[in-house]
Amino acid sequence: MSFQMSRDSEMIYRGSTFGKEILDPDCPPIWHSTACRVADMDDYDFANNGGKYYYNRTAAPNRDMLGDAVSFMESGEASIITSSGMAAISTTLLTNLKTGDHILSSKSIYGETIELMDGLLKNMGIVTDYADFTDLDDVRAHITPETKILYTEIISNPLIRVTDIDAISAMAKEIGALTVVDNTFSTPFVIRPLEHGADIVIHSLTKFFGGHSDITGGSITASKAIIDRMNPNFLLLGGCMDPNTAWLALRSIRTMKLRVERQMENAAKLADALSKDGRVRYVNYPTLSYHPQHALAERLLTKGCGPMLSFRVEDSRDKVNAFIRALSMVQYLGTLGGYRTSLAHPATAFRNEFTPEQLKAMGLQEGLIRISVGIEEPEDIIGDIVNALSVFDA
Numbered sequence: 001m002s003f004q005m006s007r008d009s010e011m012i013y014r015g016s017t018f019g020k021e022i023l024d025p026d027c028p029p030i031w032h033s034t035a036c037r038v039a040d041m042d043d044y045d046f047a048n049n050g051g052k053y054y055y056n057r058t059a060a061p062n063r064d065m066l067g068d069a070v071s072f073m074e075s076g077e078a079s080i081i082t083s084s085g086m087a088a089i090s091t092t093l094l095t096n097l098k099t100g101d102h103i104l105s106s107k108s109i110y111g112e113t114i115e116l117m118d119g120l121l122k123n124m125g126i127v128t129d130y131a132d133f134t135d136l137d138d139v140r141a142h143i144t145p146e147t148k149i150l151y152t153e154i155i156s157n158p159l160i161r162v163t164d165i166d167a168i169s170a171m172a173k174e175i176g177a178l179t180v181v182d183n184t185f186s187t188p189f190v191i192r193p194l195e196h197g198a199d200i201v202i203h204s205l206t207k208f209f210g211g212h213s214d215i216t217g218g219s220i221t222a223s224k225a226i227i228d229r230m231n232p233n234f235l236l237l238g239g240c241m242d243p244n245t246a247w248l249a250l251r252s253i254r255t256m257k258l259r260v261e262r263q264m265e266n267a268a269k270l271a272d273a274l275s276k277d278g279r280v281r282y283v284n285y286p287t288l289s290y291h292p293q294h295a296l297a298e299r300l301l302t303k304g305c306g307p308m309l310s311f312r313v314e315d316s317r318d319k320v321n322a323f324i325r326a327l328s329m330v331q332y333l334g335t336l337g338g339y340r341t342s343l344a345h346p347a348t349a350f351r352n353e354f355t356p357e358q359l360k361a362m363g364l365q366e367g368l369i370r371i372s373v374g375i376e377e378p379e380d381i382i383g384d385i386v387n388a389l390s391v392f393d394a
Contacts, residue, residue, distance in 0.1 A: 030247045031061050058235060062246035067219070069253050070209075073188040074201050076221035080234050081246060085184060085204025087239030088218030089113055090120075092180060092200055093149070095233040099125035102146035106133035106163065107362070108156035110182065111350040133163045134293060139171060149178050154193065155185040155301075158310045158346045158370040159363050160284035162293035162300065169197025184208070184337075189260045190306050200226060207337025208307070211252045211259050215245045259339055259375055263307030266341075266381060267373040271309050273382045279392040281367065285309040307373045308336065310346075315367040319391055320345065323369075326388035329380060336372035341381050344370045 034056045038044045047054035053061060067079040082088045093116070097103065103117060107130035117128040131142040133152050150172045152163050165181065172179040181193040184204045193201050203209060205217035218239075220230065234240075241249075271285035282290075286297035286305040297305055313320065324332050324343070333342040334349070347364045354362070373381065 028062070028065060028247070028250070030243050032243055056243070057238065057240050060240070060243060060246070062243040062250070063241055066241075066246045066250045066253075069250060070203070070205075070219045071221055073192075073253070074183070074221040075188075075192045075194050076201065077224040078222065078227035080220040080227060080230060081205075081241045082218040082220065082234070083239045083241050083245075084216050085182075085202070085206060085218040086112060086116070087237070088202045088204070088220045089182070090116060091230060091234050091237055091239060092202060092220055093117075093121060093126075093151075094237070095230040096178060096180075096200075097121070097126050097148055100146060101126050101148040102144050103128040103149045103151055104139065104142050104144075104147050104177075105130050105150075106152040106156065107131060108133070108159055108161050109151070109153055110157050110184075111353060113151075113182070115353055133168060134161050136164065136167055136171070139168065143171075143175060147175060147177050149180050151180045151182075153182045153185055154191055155286075155306045155308065157185055157308070158284075158344070158368065160286065160291075160306075160308060160310055162286055162297050164296055164300065165191070165193055165196045165198060166300070169193075169199075172199075173197065185308050186301075186306055187256075187260050189257055190264075190301055190304055194221070199223075204337075205249050206335060208260055208263075209249055209252060209256060209337075211256060211337060211339055212248075213333070213335065213338040213340075215248045215252070217241050217245055217249055260307060261304070262375045263373050264304035266375070266378045267307050267309050267371075268305065269378045270371065270373055270382055270385070273386065274309075274311050277386060277389060279313060279389045281312045281314075283309060283311040308370065309373065310368055310370040312365060313367045313369065313389070314392055315365050317366050320366060320369065322391040323388050326391055327384055329376070329384040330371070330388075333372075336370075338372065339375050341374035341376060341384075342372045344372070346370055 036053045038047055038054055052059045063081045067081045071079045082091060105128055129142045132138045150168055152168060154163050154165050169179045178200060179198040180200045181198045182202045183193055184207050187208045200222045203219045205219055206215060268287045271283050271288055274280045275283045275288055286294055331342045346368055347359050347366055
C-alpha cells in the first residue's frame, strides 16, 4: 500500500540511504521511528495538515496500512486503529456523546462496555438504558428524545444471541441516532454491519484479527466524515497502536479468512455434538434448530454463525472447576479468538464487577461455559470436551 510522508522525509526515504531494492518489499517493514524530520515550517504545515508523517501518535505508516485493510474488510471508508478494543469503544462513545445524551444498548454486550457506560459515562451525565435487542418492541419502548446511539453486538457475548441489525439500523435512522456495532464476535467474514445500515463498526483486533494471542488492539470503521470527526479526540485520548503490533495484526489478516472459516466449521460440529450430550443442559449456537434466533440467523448470517459458542452444565462451581482441570487440549484463557480452542467462565470473569443476582439476570450462571473454537481437528476438540464432561456423571 502506498503512503505519503512529509516532503523532506519522502526524500530521505527514497534517497541513497535505502536503495531501490527495498522500496517494494513483499512484506512491509516496521517503522519504529517516533518522528520524521521536517525541513522547515512550510514542511511542518504540510505534514500537520494530512501530508504525513511527522509524529507517530498523529499518524504512522504501519497503523495506516492496517487501517486500510480493516476498512476494506468492513466495507468502510476509513478506520482508526487503537491500542485496544476498549480504546476503540471509549473513543467512539466519548466523541459522539455529550452530557444529557442517551445510549440505548443491548443488555447482551461485553461486560466492560457496561462498566464504561455505567461508570465514566454516567458520571459525565450520559444515561444508558439496556433493552433486549432480540425484541424490537422492547428496543422501541426504550427510545427517548435524547437517544443518540443504539449500541449492540450482532452475535452477543457470551449468550450467542443474534440481533436483527437491519431492523435496528432502520430504527436508529428514524430518530437520527447512530448505530454502533461491536463486531468482534462476528468478524467481517460473518457479516459486515455497515452494509446493513450501521454507522460505526468496532473491533477488538486482539481477538480474531490477531488470531495468535500475541497482540492487543482495536479498530473503529465508518464513513470518512465520521472518522474525521472522531480523529481529533482519538489523538487527544492517546490510545494509538504501536508499529510492531500493527505489523503483526496486518500479518495475521493474511490468514484470517482461512482461520475463521475453519473455526466456524468446527464450532457448528461442536455445537451439534454437545447438543446431543445428556450432561449438557443447552447449547447456544445459531445453527441449532432450538436456538431462539435460528430463523433470523439463517437469513442474516449466510456465511456462517461465527467461531463462538456457549453451553450450560450443572450449576456447580466445584464440578465446573473439575471439568476445566480435566481438559487436556482446550485451554482456559482470559481472551478469545486464537487459533487454538479455549474456554472462559463468564461468571468468574465478572464476579468482581457484578453481584450474583446481576450475573444471573445477565444469564451468566455458574454452569455457563464459553468456547472460542480453534482450527484443530474437530474430532480432537469434541473428544477433549466430551471426555472432560465425565465429571458430571456422578
